[in-house]
Amino acid sequence: MCGRFALTASTDQTAAFLGVGELEAFPARYNIAPTQPILMAVAAPSRPPGSNLPDREAQLVRWGLVPGWVKDMRGFPLLFNARSEEAAIKPSFRSAMRHRRALVPASGFYEWCQNGPAKGQAYWIRPRHGGLIAFAGLMETWAGADGSEIDTGAMLTVAANAALASIHHRMPVVIEEQDFARWLDCRGQEPRDVSDLLKAAHADFFEAIPVSGRVNKVSNMGPEVQEPVAVDEEKQGTLASKTSDDQQMSLF
Template sequence: MKARYNIAPTQPIAAVRANENSGNRELAIFSWGLVPFWAKEPSIAHQLLNARSETAAVKPAFRGPMRHHRCLIPADGFYEWKAIGGQKQPYYIRRPDHEPFYFAGLFDHWGSPDGSEIESATILTTAANDFMTPIHKRMPVIIPESQYDRWLDPKVQQPAKLADLLRPAPEDFFIRKPVTPLVNSVRNDMPECIMPTVEPPSPPNQLGFGF
């Protein structure tokens, strides 16, 4: 599979899920942005790129997938932006050892009257830890390796039994580096997107929060 450096909404993403028949893990390709099975139009995906873990068990778009359609979305980094002097500085966030990790994901299957089908996924988020707070108030949920089986287990259908997994990553799990603004354009999908750069200084009295 070709390496990606700047995946945009509705583009394909890889994910691991449990096979509905055997229960074995399998790799699947989803469109990023959930299209619930009951949606009238697939354009709803742009509104459902992420799912708040605190309410996913009760929201109409996510409560079914939380029970039956959970997945693990692999990555070796992600971007977040911080407002500095009226501009947004992108940061590349990864593990210190460069190893991959897995976002907590949900997926669904949508079919239109004309017969077309879409398998799509969303990433669960939670409140930011202290590491992430200077950049953003939210962060993706990371499932630890020891809990992969529990997260994917189709027999676990009560979200309350998974609530302990929907928490921020440990404070030392990630590091961040400011990167070039190449990532600000979805047309750029190249290794240069994660090239470190010098962080611009914050203006006086600026807190520097992304939102």
């Protein structure tokens, strides 16, 4: 599961990482939550031969996918995550999985421990090597009866790896940089052709840092939400030795 994440890299770093050309300047964001706008990179329309335009383009979308067949989005549940195991067949996601796969740039994400004495403890989970990562995303444009359109999106999740399973049983799918082009190629790559990319990052890819409950509030948007806190040794020991069960925690 991924219900909060951060993007704190500079605009130029993010554009270079995604290969999308120039981006409009944006501030560091330390506590991004569903329904807020998020940046996604998608494959650009076909370019004429000899064009110097990038093969990808960036879009701001509402985090919370709404399928095109929904009549009234006000009563539709907030789909900010999609289970990768069923995205190609589930009605809410299969069209986007086939036609509108995307990349979501991030500096890391937050998760809350589900079980045991440490239940409720928040963690800032970031790549050990630092820098940017890209989560697997899906994009869908929803059209209202009045002709208005809203670009919406969700992140794909997978069963957590051994290092994070004691915190939560799901984690976002990370697309490696060498696989960006294949993941985004919805013309030449069907969902079955990219299914091998829908896997958990290796166990030592991320590090989990305990942080305070400040991150629980969407209104707390500064770097202080990532400040490490001490965790009781007994709780930490239980967390390290405990395996995940099959329950999912609600963040809201």
